[in-house]
Amino acid sequence: MTSQVSSTTEQADESVLGEQRKPAGAKDVRRLDRVIIRFAGDSGDGMQLTGDRFTSETASFGNDLSTLPNFPAEIRAPAGTLPGVSSFQLHFADHDILTPGDAPNVLVAMNPAALKANVSDLPRGAEVIVNTDEFTKRAMQKVGYGTSPLEDGSLDGYSVHRVPLTTLTVEALKEFELSRKEAERSKNMFALGLLSWMYHRPTEGTEKFLTTKFAKKPAIAAANIAAFRAGWNFGETTEDFAVSYEVAPAQSAFPAGTYRNISGNLALSYGLIAASRQADLPLYLGSYPITPASDILHELSKHKNFGVRTFQAEDEIAGIGAALGAAFGGSLAVTTTSGPGVALKSETIGLAVSLELPLLVIDIQRGGPSTGLPTKTEQADLLQAMYGRNGEAPVPVVAPRTPADCFDAAIEAARIALTYRTPVFLLSDGYLANGSEPWRIPETDELPDLRVRFAQGPNHTLDDGTEVFWPYKRDPGTLARPWAIPGTPGLEHRIGGIEKQDGTGNISYDPANHDFMVRTRQAKIDGIDVPDIEVDDPDGASTLVLGWGSTYGPITAAVRRLRTAGESIAQAHLRHLNPFPSNLGAVLKGYDKVVIPEMNLGQLATLVRAKYLVDAHSYNQVNGMPFKAEQLATALKEAIDG
Secondary structure (H helix, E strand, C coil): CCCCCCCCCCCCCHHHCCCEECCCCCCEEEEECEEEEEEEEECCCCHHHHHHHHHHHHHHHCCEEEEEEECCCCCCCCCCCHHHEEEEEEEEECCCCCCCCCCCCEEEECCHHHHHHHHHHCCCCCEEEEEHHHCCHHHHHHCCCCCCCCCCCCCCCCEEEEECHHHHHHHHCCCCCCCHHHHHCCHHHHHHHHHHHHCCCCCHHHHHHHHHHCCCCHHHHHHHHHHHHHHHHHHHHCCCCCEEEEECCCHHHCCCCCEEEEEHHHHHHHHHHHHHHHHCCCEEEEECCCCCCHHHHHHHCCCHHHCEEEEECCCHHHHHHHHHHHHHCCCEEEEEECHHHHHHHHHHHHHHHHHCCCEEEEEEECECCCCCECCCCCCCCHHHHHHCCCCCCCCCEECCCCCCHHHHHHHHHHHHHHHHCCEEEEEEEHHHHHCEEEEECCCHHHCCCCCCCCCCCCCEECCCCCEECCCECCCCCCCCCCCCCCCCCCCCCCCCCCCECCECCCECCCHHHHHHHHHHHHHHHHCCCCCCCCEECCCCCCEEEEEEHHHHHHHHHHHHHHHHCCCCCEEEEECEEECCCCCHHHHHHCCCEEEEEECCCCHHHHHHHHHHCCCCEEEECCCCCCCCHHHHHHHHHHHHHC
16 A cells, blocks of 8 residues: 555544435445444454454455454453453555554444453544443453443443343354353354444355354354344344445555455465565475464465475574575575564574575564563564674665565565575564555566576686685675585585685684675675665655654554645655665755654664764654554654754
């Protein structure tokens, strides 16, 4: 998504936009240009599944969309408690959008904890659908409600729909031979059916999904479908919901092509597979499960038909060690992890720098330090990626900007690794990994040719005329060393972490040689061909906002909002963080003020200030959540006026 129809506030009164009409014999139907919905409940209430199904149907309908799943770190947090609340936010529209939205127009609260954890995010006038069956005295006391919020007037500013979701679900499933507890588990499908009616979402895909998901338990599949249909019918017949809503497909938002909804981790997985096919190399993943990177391991393990091999190692160190071995053997090698795992992998990354072999290190960043916030997002691993190794061990760094962009970023990281024979960091984060948006499926001929030429024979002639293979004789254009597959006759050579002699690869302790090799490895990274940074500056602004990674959506939404309000501001976004684009210094010096929003305490700002001597100003957030557009717009306005 490259642009957004914006307003001076996040919501722009979406709940009342458009026209209202009433077909004969039907309820009122109101047309909106966009809606933000949040499903919230216990981590066992199926809110992620509910949100995912609503998202899938919305994508198939043709809306543009952006999602924000938010769930506890515990597999099953204590039921009915604030730490146990799981939510899923979806922003969908009839035009192109960039973020999951700042605040929901509709909140579905399955219990008191879900209401209390989320009600403060609601704008006045928002719709609140509450499961009244769960608002017992004990459940309310558990989260600090002295009186019922449904009765004490605290929700008077909202349009509250009191729906006994549990009772209605159990009643709808009474013909099935299910215990009450089993029947209650389908209440999320009842809620999904109700919201699908409210927003005219397709239903066929969800029913097909449930049939497939519970194929071995047809009675459970039938019960969930019945609950889903009951929720739809409840919306159609109850007097409490007098209006339903339409959000037209975003036909003008998308270039021609075939689209699907995709999450960042899925897009990244597909990008890795595409890169291996374009390189005509087998893909090898050596990994250890860690949130939020594990989905890549899960997905790649399904694609053996594409020559993918996945190895779930006993720990992070073994995972990257196996991947580096696969790189030595001629595979496109990948290891996936999050911040704590990067710390464990640092020695082997340094070894890959010394061996000069292609290796993709994919870091799906999360809140830290240490175990930190496993299910929350952060951008705090940039300096670790840049410098988190002993000695001078430079590594290129690439960062995707949106969930769909993870596909292209994976291919770009592979291009750099294969061309320059180096490990490459790809820095995604939890927001991108779990969020989703429409993605145009590219044609094969749109993908770059990544094929590499392995060493086949001698590449150097000695003074006496003897032809030999030198493993560290470099390509004059890229400074990459040859890639020799083990077992190739005549190409036997030494590998290891001890310093090599230039050219021959023999062990060397010579000071001058070490100085030369260190500077050469740095020059190789500095010389990587990356495109110039592009600046969006239609009005000749004096203030530039510079971002990287997942801040792209909120920054762009904030910039569009400011321009709509008549402000002049420029924007640029970095994909390549090492090396920086060659024109970045000139771009930065062309503005009076440079503001860098980051979900850390100013890591890119530190690098920019050190390299370019530019007085870049940081705007930072480390609360485990992505920036809100309104929040950034306010901060950028202050920077413009300051």
